Amino acid sequence: MKGPMMTLPRIIADADVQLAVDGETLARSIDAFLACAAAxxxxxxxxxxxDDVAQLxxxxxxxxxxxxxxxxTATVAARLHKGSWTALQKQLEACLHASRACADECREHAAQHDHCxxxxxACERAEKAAGMLLEAIPA
Incomplete structure (x- = not known):
């Protein structure tokens, strides 16, 4: 039995899931989704x-x-079961579109607001991760 300090890549490797990406890549993608959510x-x-909250x-x-x-998306991506691949595909599609829309919206205010x-x-990284994982889901 593994110790309580298992990292996500080690958990993914232990799950023996057949994706076209390695555990490190999947873990980085999950991190990108979580970082985007926080951002x-x-x-x-x-x-x-x-001050211009109405315009935002x-x-x-x-x-x-x-x-x-x-x-x-981070939660569904961590499910690691082939039975959840259809749900993962749909969730990744939603993530890709939401991240793209949010990146586009925030770019409109980027010159005035560093947080945007x-x-x-962060949204661009999540969009890229979602697209990469979409390509990695087995048919």
Missing amino acids: CTACSSACLAE KDCIATNDVCAAICEA RGCAE
Whole structure:
């Protein structure tokens, strides 16, 4: 039995799942989804504190949706069971689209707000990770 300090890549390797990516890559993707969720939540909160909050309402809403989808994607991606591949595919598609939409929205405010610039970058990493994992799901 493994000790309590197992890292995510070791857990993935122990699960013996057949994906077209290695455990390190899957773990980095899950980390990207979680980082995006955190960045979106922080950006949403920062937008609420801005003087021009009324102009940021679409950004706030897009951030909140993206954060929820990225959190769910990390959870589904960690399921590691071939029976969940259809759900994973649909979740990754949602993550890809939500991350892209959020990155686009945040880029509109990136020159005025550093938090939007940082959030856009996190969303781009999540979008890239979702696309890569979509290609790795077995047919």
